[in-house]
Amino acid sequence: MTDTLTSEPTTDVRTLKLFVGGAWIDSTADQHLESRDPGSGELLARVPLGGAADVDAAVRAAREAQRAWRRTAPQVRARALYRLRDVLDRHRDELAALVVADMGKTFDDALAEVGRGIESVEAAMGGTHHLKGQNLEGIGTGVDVELHRQPVGVVAAITPFNFPVMIPLWFLPFALVTGNAFILKPSEQDPLASERIVELVGQVDEIPAGLVSLVHGAKDAVNAILDHPGIDAVSFVGSATTARYVATRATEQGKRVQALGGAKNAMIVMPDADPKLTASQIVGSAFGAAGQRCMAGSLAVLVGTQEEQDRSLQLIVDAASKLTSGPGSDRATDVCPVINAGSRERLVAEIDAAERDGIEVVVDGRTADAGAGGANLGATVLDGVPADHRVATEELFGPVLGVIRVATLDDAIEFANASRYGNSTILFSESGGAAREFRYSADAGMLGVNVGVAAPIAWMPFGGWNDSIDADLSANGEDGFRFYTRQKVVTTRWGGTSAAAAGGGMRF
Template identity: 80%
Template sequence: MSDVTAPPATRVLQSFVGGRWVDALADEHRVSRDPATGAALARVPLSGAAEVDRAVAAAREAQVAWRATAPQVRARALYRLRDVLDAHREELAGLVVQDMGKTFDDALAEVGRGIESVEAAMGGVHHLKGQTLEGIGTGVDAELHRQPVGVVAAITPFNFPVMIPLWFLPYALVAGNAVLLKPSEQDPLASERIVQLLAGIDELPAGIVSLVHGAHDVVNALLDHPGIDAISFVGSARTARHVATRATGNGKRVQALGGAKNAMIVLPDADPRLMPAQVVGSAFGAAGQRCMAGSVAVLVGTAEEQDRSLALIRDAASALRSGPGGDAGTDVCPVIDAAARERLVGEIDAAERDGVRVVLDGRAADAGPGGANLGATILDAVPAEHRVATEELFGPVLAVVRVPDLDAALAFAAASRYGNSTVLFTESGSAARRFRYEADAGMLGVNVGVAAPIAWMPFGGWNDSIDADLSANGEDAFRFYTRQKVVTTRWGGSGGGGMRF
């Protein structure tokens, strides 16, 4: 339901530029809808280069004074942001439920993870310190200083409309940068509310944070604009590559986090109480619309051991209830829109025609008024090279691949073009140690279904899951949002008798 029609009373979102809410410079709009009901929530302007021009102008002006603001004062602005976000946790979670479709508990957890990023960035004064080395020559000292990159554009996806903007905003701000936020046009309401809350923080100057809406045209305008110095992006692998290629071609610093196809390796000795809940939570939480979702269960062992593991997973998944995210009893929320459901059903249909066995069929679930509901689906006997085992589907679909041993499981995971996350379920310390050493992914889990690091650690995968040298969050964030300047100085000549040239 991405049509452009909506009831006349549906409000039109505005841009936030120069500290003011202004009508967007856009002739076309997209309707943001509640995935559960299909109700129109807002008309989203599809802005372009003109909107980016005026936002960048305001940002560059504001950044001059913000860079000169003492870093401890910039950090105090984040203290205020942390408090105001905490006071509005439930409101923000409600917007995620309404606009993106998540269950309330899942949305509330997302808000909490976003607040953790603010808390991690609050320590920016420490991380922005430079280095010195004196006496490298007679009267010669060396110093390293960290300075802001300038103006940063944050382009964020639909699946975490609170958390991912907060991966970028606080780190960039405490480092002394201005930020242009471009949220997903599919569910921008939570990001809009974050900017409204930011606007009430006195320590933040007008123009230091801007909000622009749009789709392809506004993204390309951000990638091309000479007044933007860095791009932070999360989205599909294909779009991440486009963002990285185009932006770096224009001389910008880029961190572009892409898609994933995360394997969950299940050994025969996996805890039968822990493993099924973790696998099911990873595969079907947020309807599988996470870059950290485990979307392939790699069952290891004999046929009998594999069947036993599959039965545990299938039984746990069969108990899940699909429906509106706002219903307390819902476990599997709708996907983002009816078009996404239709695409996923097509993938399941095609796999079934190819001989894959559907052992739990989510197609039978009522699509709901919004046409976006799809139940938990498990596909067994999936060939290792089949697209449902290799490509990111971004829905509540779990592919089951069977292998004889850990060697084959690690080889399967390593063959993926992605490298975001891989997890292992076992009670064997030696197997876990080998997994940690050999697994070809940036984020690993042992007996953890979603191995997402806390905000004080970097978040980022390998291979086609990232187009960048630096990840989001943690120390990498401070490195990405600053440039290093090394100064070598000589004072005092060669002794006490003055300088000679």
Template identity: 55%
Template sequence: MEATAPATPRVLRNLIGGEWVDAAGAELLDVTNPATGESLARVPLSGAADVERAVAAARAALPGWRATSVIKRAHHLFRLRALMDAHADELAQMVTREMGKTLPDARAEVARGIEMVEAATALPQTMQGQILEGIATNVDAETIRQPVGVCAAITPFNFPAMVPMWFLPFAIGCGNTFVLKPSEQDPLTMELVMGLIKEAGIPDGVVNLVLGGKDVVNGILDSPGIDAVSFVGSASVAKYIYERASANGKRVQALGGAKNSMVVMPDAVIDQTASNIIASGFGAAGQRCMAGSVIVAVGDAWSKLKPELVTRTEALKVGDGADPATDVGPVISPAACDRILGCIEDALAAGATLAVDGRSPAGVPDGGAYVGPTILEGVDPKSDAAQEEIFGPVLSVVEVETLDDAIAFVNGSRYGNGTSIFTENGAAARRYRVDVEVGMVGINVGVAAPVAFFPFSGWKDSFLGDLHAHGRDGVEFFTKKKTVTSRWFSEGEVGKFFVE
């Protein structure tokens, strides 16, 4: 019997104006399962012409969608939320297949994405303006919110289901139309979501999907038809996005990288602290901008924490995220694996030592991109291992004498995304939350990422712009204010201040 030839992976298509269409003469890139190396599909690297087709569709859909009542727009979001909830397990399995994180982690990600849509359904309340009548005799003033126009988002590989939802539901709920460019490394999750958007009855052209890499990014930044750009990714790319898009007159929010510290005080509850550190540092194989990647141990805290943390870390199973026994899945690609291993070698060369060595995890599937949980101790506070983002399952331990020293270390970083302190001392916790120069703070919470109705509020090189993602900031970003001052001469007397 002849062997059956393997099926050729399908080529993905863009969604423009409600139709799935081929990219124009695009180069193709494999989308692979990082756990096995299996090719899942081929993604087109679309170009500026594809972006302009999507922008034209979004611009054409804008008048009708803006004229749709905010209540009806919210009804569409209610339907989308219900559909995403009904398909949550399918979405989570796709996240695991194309991104690699464990199924429990993927399910949590999908749940947070659904939470974003749910928060956006409140736009009939959160989009309200304000009014003050009688600012002078028979003169009233009101501020109203109106859509910005056509908005675009450029989103990263590490949260293919959640991060697009930081922007998409808030943007369209406010009456804008939308162009999304997900990461070319894992676009299949958003392909599924686009199908649910169509099923929810959101009109054609309101949401458009353009697949690709840097050419799509530059097409978005340069397109005169796009009014606002949202981005999540590395700090260097965030700076590029912010400068190029703002130079072209666009409203921009650019969320960059991080090097998040977890301060452990001598009075920390050790078992709970260890659990939170493991979840923060090794969840999603450390590939998240809110991962705690530096343990800042105060006084004798490291000697208390180390035995528990090392034992638990060494017990973690590395493998395919689809395996229920797996605790830590693969990183996104072989290239990422090589880069992370290089960072570990650099740290060792700079004087650090290995409390846990994850460089060659045992029992992992062939063909996958695996780095096991790794703990570096004796890390120089000024070294790259303490200061620069590794974006992998690597924890660096820095020891300091006092809380003042810990605050000085954290504030000395160029990043300011998230941080946590583990202590039972309320005064120390309050001191930390007041003095630390970081936008999101956890107290005995390993991942201080805010829920949907609070803003994701990074500082310093972790964020460029002035309006953050989701929460009230999301409404502010996706609307522009208009102030109307009115009077009616038939009312008789008018305020003298407004007499020309």
């Protein structure tokens, strides 16, 4: 079962609306996408594939609302986020259930995602501190200089399917607290959780109508956002190819852009690594959310002699073989479905091709029942992957772990650094010396030691290096405040001062 385009309703299932100007309105779209539960195949909603007209309506409402919002005191904007945080907290379970139904995650995984999103709101609540400027008096005779931080204006976020709650909340609170209006274009594949977030924003009286908008669509909506002269900045998360496209097209239009792309994250396993910890962290990283995470460890780089490598591999195989695949709604499920049946078919083709190329399938997820939604794929482990094979170099975005064998830590770091990506690299070792060398030499934006997913908390920046990002500023942390503000430097001399009356000038 794959995503289906329709032009006319075929059932009485509801068609999603836009949220513009504080009201739910119909899209101008004449085509729709069916949003289905990946586990059961149930049709949940029809998603309008809007374009320029829908985006323009949202921009006009946002422009109007932002004029007053930028004049709202920063502490008042921060208090609005306090209210939003409380509303989201009261609806944690509901939001998680929407993620399970629309994206397919297990409930525990979805609940953790919601918690991470709420942490971003909590981090943004400190905006009054981060918006403070700087000043230096007396830089010349009677001359002072000040730096002010002001909002960018109207900002838009284009978010992916794999974190339908967390990633919108990476951007929305930081944009609002800094004085901007915000337009969200969630993934057309699972927009129900984002829809509910916008509904909950509407319950916060301190956030004016029109300040937050929701539009739906695919490429046409994305292009409309990138091209619209009324949008000043764009935040994006998705594949590396699309991130480069978004960054190029938006910057050609003079927009500020942060575009976070894909990953191929290596997990380096030293011979002295703690066995139980390493195995549990590796399978959690590789197969949690069915591997559909930019922070997923998709390569296990085993260091040492063949005997040591075999011992490490056996730990991984034993742990992966115990995982159960199935619908996210089943509390016994470890590996949830991928986003749709088409994604499963693509991943099975990748595994088939690897096997034909002589790579050994030591844990075969293809044997798992595809399920009612046709999207289940079990945990898969591929041993003997050549360093230049697609399994080692390309982001497959599924529950597929490739195994690379090397002799030394230096070899492992060299392999990881050769990737065109640079999102995350992990080391499993009990050696402080190995950990220090790894920290110093690994070329990635987010490193982990003895943790399978090195995702920083929201008070720190989230972003990779190289092809994993097309931007100078990451999401969250100090970068979140910096991205959504512009710096204005003011140099002043007031008339009537004794220095000015005496004709004193600037002396540098």
